[in-house]
Amino acid sequence: MTESHQTIHRALDGLVDEPEDHGDWERVLTDAGRATRRSRLVRFAVAALTAVGVAGAAVVASLEDDRPSGIVDLALAAIGDGPVIHVITRGDWGGSLVDLSTGEVTPVHAENEIWLEPGRAARYVSRFGGKVTSDRVMSAAELSREVSTQLLDLADRYREALRTGRAKVVAEGSVEGRPVRWIRLGGEWSPSSEDGRSHLRAEEVAVDATSFEPVYTRWTDDGRPVPGTGQLILKLENLQADEADLSGPRAPRGPVAIGGAALGRTLGRADLARALDGRALWLGSVHDGLPLVESRVQEFRSRTDPDDEWEVVEGVSLFYGSLTKRRAGMRFRDNTKRFVQVLEGTRAATMWRGSELATDVPEGSLLVGAGRTAFLRRQGVLVSVSSPELVDVLAAAAALRPVGDPPASRGLDFERLALLVGRAQRVPTKGFAAVQPRPLVRPDAKPIQRGATRGVTVVVYEGGGARFDTRAMESGLQRALPERLQTRCFRVAGDAVTSGGYGTVPRGAVQQAALLAQPQRGRIPIAKPPFDACELGGGFGRNWLPRYDFHWPLEIGLTARGRSWFENRAAARELAHFVRTGPRRRARKAMRQGAPAPDAARLRDPGRPGIRVRASGDRFTASLTASTGRRFFIEIDGGRVLRSNTKSLARTT
Amino acid sequence: MDTATRADAVLAQIEKAYRERYPMFLRVATAIVGDADAARDAVHDAFVRAVRHRRRYRGGPDIEPWLWRIVVNAARKRRRGATELPVGDVEIAAPATPPNGDLWTLVASLPERQRHALFLRYYADLDYRSIAEALGVKPGTVAASLHGAHQTLRRRLEEMDH
Numbered sequence: 001m002t003e004s005h006q007t008i009h010r011a012l013d014g015l016v017d018e019p020e021d022h023g024d025w026e027r028v029l030t031d032a033g034r035a036t037r038r039s040r041l042v043r044f045a046v047a048a049l050t051a052v053g054v055a056g057a058a059v060v061a062s063l064e065d066d067r068p069s070g071i072v073d074l075a076l077a078a079i080g081d082g083p084v085i086h087v088i089t090r091g092d093w094g095g096s097l098v099d100l101s102t103g104e105v106t107p108v109h110a111e112n113e114i115w116l117e118p119g120r121a122a123r124y125v126s127r128f129g130g131k132v133t134s135d136r137v138m139s140a141a142e143l144s145r146e147v148s149t150q151l152l153d154l155a156d157r158y159r160e161a162l163r164t165g166r167a168k169v170v171a172e173g174s175v176e177g178r179p180v181r182w183i184r185l186g187g188e189w190s191p192s193s194e195d196g197r198s199h200l201r202a203e204e205v206a207v208d209a210t211s212f213e214p215v216y217t218r219w220t221d222d223g224r225p226v227p228g229t230g231q232l233i234l235k236l237e238n239l240q241a242d243e244a245d246l247s248g249p250r251a252p253r254g255p256v257a258i259g260g261a262a263l264g265r266t267l268g269r270a271d272l273a274r275a276l277d278g279r280a281l282w283l284g285s286v287h288d289g290l291p292l293v294e295s296r297v298q299e300f301r302s303r304t305d306p307d308d309e310w311e312v313v314e315g316v317s318l319f320y321g322s323l324t325k326r327r328a329g330m331r332f333r334d335n336t337k338r339f340v341q342v343l344e345g346t347r348a349a350t351m352w353r354g355s356e357l358a359t360d361v362p363e364g365s366l367l368v369g370a371g372r373t374a375f376l377r378r379q380g381v382l383v384s385v386s387s388p389e390l391v392d393v394l395a396a397a398a399a400l401r402p403v404g405d406p407p408a409s410r411g412l413d414f415e416r417l418a419l420l421v422g423r424a425q426r427v428p429t430k431g432f433a434a435v436q437p438r439p440l441v442r443p444d445a446k447p448i449q450r451g452a453t454r455g456v457t458v459v460v461y462e463g464g465g466a467r468f469d470t471r472a473m474e475s476g477l478q479r480a481l482p483e484r485l486q487t488r489c490f491r492v493a494g495d496a497v498t499s500g501g502y503g504t505v506p507r508g509a510v511q512q513a514a515l516l517a518q519p520q521r522g523r524i525p526i527a528k529p530p531f532d533a534c535e536l537g538g539g540f541g542r543n544w545l546p547r548y549d550f551h552w553p554l555e556i557g558l559t560a561r562g563r564s565w566f567e568n569r570a571a572a573r574e575l576a577h578f579v580r581t582g583p584r585r586r587a588r589k590a591m592r593q594g595a596p597a598p599d600a601a602r603l604r605d606p607g608r609p610g611i612r613v614r615a616s617g618d619r620f621t622a623s624l625t626a627s628t629g630r631r632f633f634i635e636i637d638g639g640r641v642l643r644s645n646t647k648s649l650a651r652t653t
Numbered sequence: 654m655d656t657a658t659r660a661d662a663v664l665a666q667i668e669k670a671y672r673e674r675y676p677m678f679l680r681v682a683t684a685i686v687g688d689a690d691a692a693r694d695a696v697h698d699a700f701v702r703a704v705r706h707r708r709r710y711r712g713g714p715d716i717e718p719w720l721w722r723i724v725v726n727a728a729r730k731r732r733r734g735a736t737e738l739p740v741g742d743v744e745i746a747a748p749a750t751p752p753n754g755d756l757w758t759l760v761a762s763l764p765e766r767q768r769h770a771l772f773l774r775y776y777a778d779l780d781y782r783s784i785a786e787a788l789g790v791k792p793g794t795v796a797a798s799l800h801g802a803h804q805t806l807r808r809r810l811e812e813m814d815h
Contacts, residue, residue, distance in 0.1 A: 008806050012775045015760060016684045021693070023675040025668060028697060032704035261687075262761055486672065499665065502672050 022486065022504070026190050084244040085116045088235040095129065096421045098366040098374075100398050103412050105420045108367065111234070121246045129367075131360060137246050170223070173206070173431015175216040175232070180206035182431055184220070189438065197437035206429070216429065223435040230427055261351050263317060264297030273403040275316050276346055279381045281400040282318055283342065284407060288395060290320035290340055294333060300349035313352070315345030320396075340387045340396045348382060358382040366397045368421050376400075391418040441465035449530055451556040458534045458556050460489060468505045468536065477553065478508045481537075485554075489534040491527040492565045495648040498527040505536070533562030564628045571626035572649035578611050579622050579634050579641075591618065592639035663707040666716040671700055674717070677777045678724050684760075684772040685728035692728060699727035718786035721779065725769060725787055759809050767802035770795050 088111060095108040108129035115123040126134045171182040187202025199222050206216040219229040272280055272295055285292050298317035301310045321339030323331040333339070348355040358375035359382065361367045368374040373386045374393045378400065385397045395414045399407060441461055449460040455472040468487055484504050490497040537552035557563030578584065582605060587598050597603075600615040603622075611624045619642070623633040634644040671678075675696070682692035682699075703723050712719050760768060766788065773784045781799075785792040 008771075008803060009775060011806070012684075012760075012771070016680050016776070019676045019679045019683070019689075021676065021679060023671060023679070023696065023700075025671050028671065028700045028704060031697070032701045488672075499669070502668075 022484070025502075030188070084239040084241060085114070086235065086239055086244075087233070088113045090232040090234055090427075091230075095367055095369045097129070097361070098368060098394065098417065098421065100364055100366055100376075100410060100412070103417055103420075105417070115244050115246060117241060117244045117246065120241075120244075123244075123246050128357065129360070131357075133356075170204070170433040171431045172209070173429065175206050175429050176427060178215065179209035180215060180431070181209055182206055182433070184223075184433075187220075195437070197439055199437045200435045216427070218429070220432065222437055223433045225429065225432055227426075230429065232427055262299050262301070264299050264314075267295045267297060267316065269403065272316065276344060276381055279346075279379050280316050280344055280403060281342070281378060281381065281383060282403050283320060283340070283396055283399050283401075287320050287340060287399060288392070290338065291322075292318060292320050293323050294319040298343060298345070300345070300351040302350040311350075313345055313347060313349035315343060315349075315352075318342040318344075335388075338388065338392070340385065340392055342396065342400070343384045343386075345382050346380060352384070355382055355384065358384065366394070368393065390421060391415055394418060394421070441467060449558050451534060451558045453554055453556045456536060456554050456556070458487075458489070460529045460531060460534070460558070462529070464500065464529055466503070466534065468503075468534075470505055470508055470536075473508050473554075481507050481553070483507050485536045486552075487534065487536045489529070489531040489558075492532040492561050495565075495568070497532075497565070500527040500529065500531050530558070531562070532559045533557050533565060567627045568630055568632075569649045571624050571630070572632050572646035574608070575611065575622055575624045575632050575634055576646050576650035578605065578608060578624075579636060584620075584622070584636075587620070588636060588639040590639070591636070597636070660708045663710050663716065664704060667700065667703050667707060667720065670717055670720050674777075678720075680776045681721075681772045682724055682728040682731075684776060685725065685769065686731045687761075691731050695727040695731040696724055698731075699724040702727070715783075718779075718783045721773065721777065721783065721787035722789065725773075729765075759806065762809075763802055763805060764798075766790070766794075767798045767805075770798040771802045771806075774799055 091110045091112075095110070097106045097108050098104070099106075109127075111127045113123075113125040113127070121137055121139060123137045124134065125132060125136075167186065168184050169181050170184045173180055173182055183205045185203045185205065187200045189198040189200055200220075202220050202223075204218055204220055205214050206218075207214050214233050216233060217231050219226045267275060269285075272282060274280075275297075282292070282295075294317070296317050298315040300313040300315065303310050319333050319339065319341050322334045322337050324334045325331065333341075343352065345352065345355065348359055354369065354373065354375060357367060358377055361375055361377050363377055363379075366374050366376045368390070372388055372390055372393055373384055374397050376383050376385075376397055383397075383400065385393050385400075387393045387396065391414045394412075394417050398410045398412060398414070401408065442463075442465075445461040445463060445465055447459045448462050449458075451458050454474045454477060455470075457469045457472075459467045461467070466487070466489055470485065473481075483506060485507055487503045487505055489500045491500065534556045535552040536554040536556075555566045557566055579588075583598070584603055587595075587603060591597060596618055597615040597620040600613045600620065603613045603615060603620055605611065611622055613623075614621045619635060619637045621633055621635045623631060625631045632644075632646050634646055635642045678696045678699075679689075679692055682695045683689050686692045686695055699720070700723075703720055710716065710719060760771075763771070769788055770784055773779045773787055779787065781792045781795045784795045788795070790798075
């Protein structure tokens with residue numbers, strides 16, 4: 001790698017930190033399943049929603065005694081009557097309007113409205129604080145593809161649950177003081193290696209205790225409500241075809257706006273005082289212990305056609321907090337520490353997300369969203385204030401003033417205000433039925449395999465559970481590995497492996513269990529024990545080469561076949577690493593420019609005497625024999641890999 | 654191999670890539686979108702899409718370029734559609750300017766293709782052929798894009814140092 005490449009590499013390293021997040025594969029599968037079901041939505045939605053609306057009493061009556069009989073017949077019978085579904089839902093969150101002079105907090109709701117006439121069209125309207133933020137007419141297929149159809153999906157799941165008898169009345173309670181019954185729609189048990197137990201995630205519907213109409217939906221974990229997942233059902237009705245209001249604008253098919261935001265020149269205090277026609281606001285040179293460390297022009301650019309001129313909105317960006325140490329010759333805004341960021345402009349910009357909402361905020365008030373960003377308008381200047389802490393957002397928004405003005409106290413208790421804002425964004429509900437998590441490995445499960453390496457042990461149980469114990473892990477590994485380790489056990493067939501499932505265990509902590517080879521709904525069939533091997537790993541190259549490959553440094557062979565596979569993989573990786581590093585890397589680069597292969601002696605590595613190198617003309621071949629006796633080779637021609645037998649075991653060459 | 658078995662095999666490959674390479678997918682998506690939360694959503698959406706459409710996969714044994722293409726497209730869509738989503742579907746947005754402003758500005762000034770090639774090369778360590786597949790261009794175009802990006806970045810980084 002040349003010096004300039006290294007400089008760019010370092011600079012890019014500083015641009016986006018290496019994530020330690022490993023995602024949520026179970027949620028991918030769940031959502032993929034939901035999405036697949038969505039294609040069936042249009043066929044079933046009318047039936048389901050009609051069943052809910054027209055036959056609500058029958059639905060709940062049958063749930064009471066756990067007999068879903070009659071629901072499907074009623075639903076199907078209803079299709080012919082009212083083909084148009086009209087629903088309005090309100091999220092369990094939205095925003096709050098805060099009066100900065102009195103501290104009064106008013107909830108601002110986000111609502112979605114859907115009209116759906118299967119086979120003809122759909123209309124999707126969303127509103128925030130009563131203002132229409134999106135209104136589009138589209139085909140039913142476009143609707144299910146382009147916008148959130150959570151309620152319609154729910155109808156699908158609701159119907160399925162009712163049909164299969166999985167729906168159960170689990171609790172009594174209330175929604176905004178209105179008495180309800182909570183109905184649980186089955187749910188899924190998911191393994192968690194956090195605590196070695198399986199947990200129930202389920203969707204629940206509240207139906208009015210008197211009318212039996214559905215009034216609210218939410219997700220629960222082990223029966224307890226998951227914050228932020230609730231949705232009020234404000235309207236749910238079935239209408240005749242000529243009653244559908246499909247008069248909104250057609251959904252745009254043309255190109256959408258593209259562009260971005262960029263910081264421009266630095267603004268001194270005098271520049272800032274003149275910015276935005278002299279109307280720029282600030283928080284002083286220090287705000288609540290946070291110094292103003294960056295004051296810059298902010299440019300938002302957008303256009304819908306590459307041939308168009310950029311539409312540029314110029315504003316001001318202020319950052320109160322701290323900067324990072326110099327990286328790649330530069331210092332950056334440090335958002336890992338407490339900070340307040342202020343963006344200002346005289347008009348909303350496409351690439352300034354949410355700024356269009358600020359245009360409607362009354363002067364003297366503040367619109368606080370569900371995130372940690374608030375918008376306000378002062379003398380025609382639109383402002384957004386962001387901070388990781390809501391209390392800092394509120395205090396900073398209240399303290400904004402023209403450059404040169406002294407700070408003024410508003411006498412507000414921002415801690416209390418933050419609490420009020422949080423409460424205003426939630427719909428009060430009562431009632432739930434907690435569920436006990438289940439152990440992943442049953443206490444009476446029979447162990448069938450054991451293995452150990454470098455202080456880590458694994459016991460595989462009949463049926464597929466596995467228990468990893470990482471408490472006695474070697475201290476060097478303790479330091480090098482991340483806090484949570486991926487685990488997997490697998491069977492070997494040639495170079496290929498068939499996974500028995502993945503799990504996660506904490507490093508150097510108490511004994512934990514990972515669920516393997518347990519059939520789960522929606523999952524592919526996976527290998528069952530006995531396994532050939534297990535391995536643990538995690539991390540992307542901070543401590544090992546190659547830098548950009550996943551590492552499984554803890555290899556536990558459970559059979560001879562598994563141990564051989566590890567030996568072969570080690571040799572293949574060693575050889576792959578050999579040909580892409582050191583003199584071989586430089587030689588390959590030169591060979592790509594037309595140079596011949598150097599002498600074999602110049603390509604060898606004295607530290608790796610087991611690797612043989614032959615060179616001739618435009619080619620060189622490196623080979624290594626594994627301890628199993630298997631010979632691996634990589635043949636380089638013109639700098640590129642011509643042939644090799646390592647690819648199934650080592651990814652990068 | 655029948656269709657169902659093949660789809661299962663593809664699903665296994667998708668899961669393997671997700672389990673083992675998720676941080677790289679997330680890092681590239683974050684670089685494209687400019688916002689870690691939105692990038693997380695983009696990667697999630699991409700894999701949901703990949704799982705849904707796995708029966709359409711007709712590529713070779715290495716599924717990664719196909720996945721990268723879906724992830725890159727999902728991230729691009731997130732970036733472009735930032736204001737297209739109804740407010741009811743998203744929280745009020747975080748500030749448009751990400752941290753590390755100078756470098757973002759510098760990288761953002763590169764043409765989109767150069768930018769994406771750079772991210773895939775440095776954050777995902779993909780070779781030219783895989784980058785080409787992911788971006789839907791020829792390998793020669795990737796080489797030219799990376800060369801152009803290197804030239805521009807090196808020059809501007811030097812200017813910033815002085």
